[in-house]
Amino acid sequence: MAPGVLIAGGDQVAIPLAMLIVFGSAKLLAEVFERMNQPGIVGEIVAGILVGPSVLAWVSPDEFLNALAQLGVMFLLFRVGLEVKASELIRVGGTATLVAVLGVVVPFFLGWGILLLWGEPQVEAIFTGAAMVATSVGITAQVLESKGLMKARASRTILAAAVIDDVLGLLVLAMVSNMAKGEINLLGLGLTAAMAIGFTLLVLTWGTRTVHKLAPRVQKQLRLGEAQFALSMILLFGLAVAAVYAGVAAIIGAFLAGMALSESTGQRVRDLAHGVTELLVPFFLAGIGLNLDLSALANRATLVLSLIILAAAIVSKLVGCGLGALPLGRADALRVGIGMMPRGEVGLVVAQLGLSLGVITQAIYGVVVFMAVATTLIAPPLLTLAYRKLIDADAKAEVFRIG
Amino acid sequence: MAPGVLIAGGDQVAIPLAMLIVFGSAKLLAEVFERMNQPGIVGEIVAGILVGPSVLAWVSPDEFLNALAQLGVMFLLFRVGLEVKASELIRVGGTATLVAVLGVVVPFFLGWGILLLWGEPQVEAIFTGAAMVATSVGITAQVLESKGLMKARASRTILAAAVIDDVLGLLVLAMVSNMAKGEINLLGLGLTAAMAIGFTLLVLTWGTRTVHKLAPRVQKQLRLGEAQFALSMILLFGLAVAAVYAGVAAIIGAFLAGMALSESTGQRVRDLAHGVTELLVPFFLAGIGLNLDLSALANRATLVLSLIILAAAIVSKLVGCGLGALPLGRADALRVGIGMMPRGEVGLVVAQLGLSLGVITQAIYGVVVFMAVATTLIAPPLLTLAYRKLIDADAKAEVFRIG
Numbered sequence: 015m016a017p018g019v020l021i022a023g024g025d026q027v028a029i030p031l032a033m034l035i036v037f038g039s040a041k042l043l044a045e046v047f048e049r050m051n052q053p054g055i056v057g058e059i060v061a062g063i064l065v066g067p068s069v070l071a072w073v074s075p076d077e078f079l080n081a082l083a084q085l086g087v088m089f090l091l092f093r094v095g096l097e098v099k100a101s102e103l104i105r106v107g108g109t110a111t112l113v114a115v116l117g118v119v120v121p122f123f124l125g126w127g128i129l130l131l132w133g134e135p136q137v138e139a140i141f142t143g144a145a146m147v148a149t150s151v152g153i154t155a156q157v158l159e160s161k162g163l164m165k166a167r168a169s170r171t172i173l174a175a176a177v178i179d180d181v182l183g184l185l186v187l188a189m190v191s192n193m194a195k196g197e198i199n200l201l202g203l204g205l206t207a208a209m210a211i212g213f214t215l216l217v218l219t220w221g222t223r224t225v226h227k228l229a230p231r232v233q234k235q236l237r238l239g240e241a242q243f244a245l246s247m248i249l250l251f252g253l254a255v256a257a258v259y260a261g262v263a264a265i266i267g268a269f270l271a272g273m274a275l276s277e278s279t280g281q282r283v284r285d286l287a288h289g290v291t292e293l294l295v296p297f298f299l300a301g302i303g304l305n306l307d308l309s310a311l312a313n314r315a316t317l318v319l320s321l322i323i324l325a326a327a328i329v330s331k332l333v334g335c336g337l338g339a340l341p342l343g344r345a346d347a348l349r350v351g352i353g354m355m356p357r358g359e360v361g362l363v364v365a366q367l368g369l370s371l372g373v374i375t376q377a378i379y380g381v382v383v384f385m386a387v388a389t390t391l392i393a394p395p396l397l398t399l400a401y402r403k404l405i406d407a408d409a410k411a412e413v414f415r416i417g
Numbered sequence: 418m419a420p421g422v423l424i425a426g427g428d429q430v431a432i433p434l435a436m437l438i439v440f441g442s443a444k445l446l447a448e449v450f451e452r453m454n455q456p457g458i459v460g461e462i463v464a465g466i467l468v469g470p471s472v473l474a475w476v477s478p479d480e481f482l483n484a485l486a487q488l489g490v491m492f493l494l495f496r497v498g499l500e501v502k503a504s505e506l507i508r509v510g511g512t513a514t515l516v517a518v519l520g521v522v523v524p525f526f527l528g529w530g531i532l533l534l535w536g537e538p539q540v541e542a543i544f545t546g547a548a549m550v551a552t553s554v555g556i557t558a559q560v561l562e563s564k565g566l567m568k569a570r571a572s573r574t575i576l577a578a579a580v581i582d583d584v585l586g587l588l589v590l591a592m593v594s595n596m597a598k599g600e601i602n603l604l605g606l607g608l609t610a611a612m613a614i615g616f617t618l619l620v621l622t623w624g625t626r627t628v629h630k631l632a633p634r635v636q637k638q639l640r641l642g643e644a645q646f647a648l649s650m651i652l653l654f655g656l657a658v659a660a661v662y663a664g665v666a667a668i669i670g671a672f673l674a675g676m677a678l679s680e681s682t683g684q685r686v687r688d689l690a691h692g693v694t695e696l697l698v699p700f701f702l703a704g705i706g707l708n709l710d711l712s713a714l715a716n717r718a719t720l721v722l723s724l725i726i727l728a729a730a731i732v733s734k735l736v737g738c739g740l741g742a743l744p745l746g747r748a749d750a751l752r753v754g755i756g757m758m759p760r761g762e763v764g765l766v767v768a769q770l771g772l773s774l775g776v777i778t779q780a781i782y783g784v785v786v787f788m789a790v791a792t793t794l795i796a797p798p799l800l801t802l803a804y805r806k807l808i809d810a811d812a813k814a815e816v817f818r819i820g
Binding site (some may be wrong): 026027029030031033034037038041044045048049054077078081084085088160236237238239240241243244247248251252254255258259263264267285286287288289290292293363 | 429430432433434436437440441444447448451452457480481484487488491563639640641642643644646647650651654655657658661662666667670688689690691692693695696766
């Protein structure tokens, strides 16, 4: 080792180097995909696959990168929340509930049935079903937001359904892991459900009004520089922590924090938070790719099962969520079905949990991870197609405005 | 464990919780300090001491928090670089060189002499001297920037001197660690020096011009959203990595990246980068406090030595750097002397290196860390005092502008 490297501290390079590789490759491939008229977001996931252990092995998903990915998706949902008013979400609540419930029931039983037919044991079948339940709304939100489609009715429905889906997914997973450990605790499950639902509703209704009333008053009192931004960050992290303790995902807390601030937050805070999001989201996207291990699919039987499960994952959300959203008309039903498709990091969490509980094999783990990543890769281009009419209408409106 | 906690993933809470505690406490104490007319920055360091292992032990400086701290100081120096033109830095180069050289020589020999008089072995004395050499410019930069004093001549001189100081500190440390390992490699030292100086000068002159010419052209070609921000981030991480390989600190690379972009970067990128900086700098500041272990000072002899070394650290930079800056007049000389005082994270790195090489005892480690943190705590209020005239003048100008 050169003395210079020693002095500068051998690991001083680790952080900026990992940032450079992940962020740089994500942005490079986003650019390449945009030029091929594909969503840049898919390019960023592919970048993760390329620089990750599967192909180039330049970086591996370590603690630091996973933490940045977690922060990235939290900021993404926070930003999405900033664009949403609680009242708008509550308005689509009925349809969204139907979307969420059918979007949980159909994938679960389809996944469970397929694995039983394939000859896998009961526990593994149930776990795979559970992994097919959870929707990762981050990807969809990113696509819709980047195209300015967050205000569309279908988009609102997807968001509301994703929040309900998270609570349901949590219950399914709680049941499944209790089953895996051979102890079913109905009281515990009921409490979990009540806490998760109570927390979400409480923040959704009372929290938003309180923040709207208090925030401007508190900000005026503070001498701190960028006080509004600091308060927003504290609310973001605070609600993320509270959400986890209440039993829902941290990103739901982040989303609720954004929503609670949506009416009282000025452009300044939005710009500052936007900077953090722009920096961190690539770590979330590339992180999904980093976690894919292509070698798990080298076995032919596993590969076939993977493709079947992938097809089932696509069809089940399309049919389940689509049916739920049919009252909105067929075009919107299609959008909702596709928007609920990505399993992303939520699927990865379920797979890792199953592996750590010792109830699924390495092969099934590979199948589930493949399903989670592939549904995430497929959704953005499909979503762009399904929303094309709205995008074109927007573009025309734009032309009229300019002209 | 409640099923909810299990499902949500037990460690899903770790990241937002650490963010909440460190960021929240830093901002809370910054507010408290501002209300006591003390610099908020000192409050943020104190927050780190409070929530860290020394007092409340709510968090400990783990890999994740240290990584955020590293990123934080990189973004801080990047932002400072954005405010500085290379030509302005080169203009004060002569004085800055004198400031840096005297600011290295005086502290080194003073620290070395004191430890010999105290009866410590030669190696330990040399290492303590080396730890007193390096200036941590992050703190000073933060104070000056938050008060809008970056344009003052003394501020420019401090920045330029800090860059040179970093190269010199690197050489001192290379020599010292070679000595500790009993092998002195003059050729290696020469190469290290040449690379570090060459890299800095190359980026300072040729790099800035190239970026200024190329950046607008490249940005026009890109289809990526927020392309200018993405390119800036890639340059930031790229130069940070290159700096470490060339033998200087990552933050010097970040500073040079900011400077290279200073003339071609618009307000949008500044705002986005500002958001990241606002989020991450508290982790750098509180991180300094987190690393302080007050129990190391429980021993009375160690406490006395700590106070002597602290006094020596203050006086030696004040005299050394102040003498070097005397051509600028006494007021500016005082500002420069105080601005170069904080040892911050650089001192911590040296102390850790000494400990890992096994050449300093745990007691001396505690002494050095105390010196590094205490000089960092003392500098901001002194700096505010020393710059008072300029701040008042600014405030008057402001009044005139408004009136």
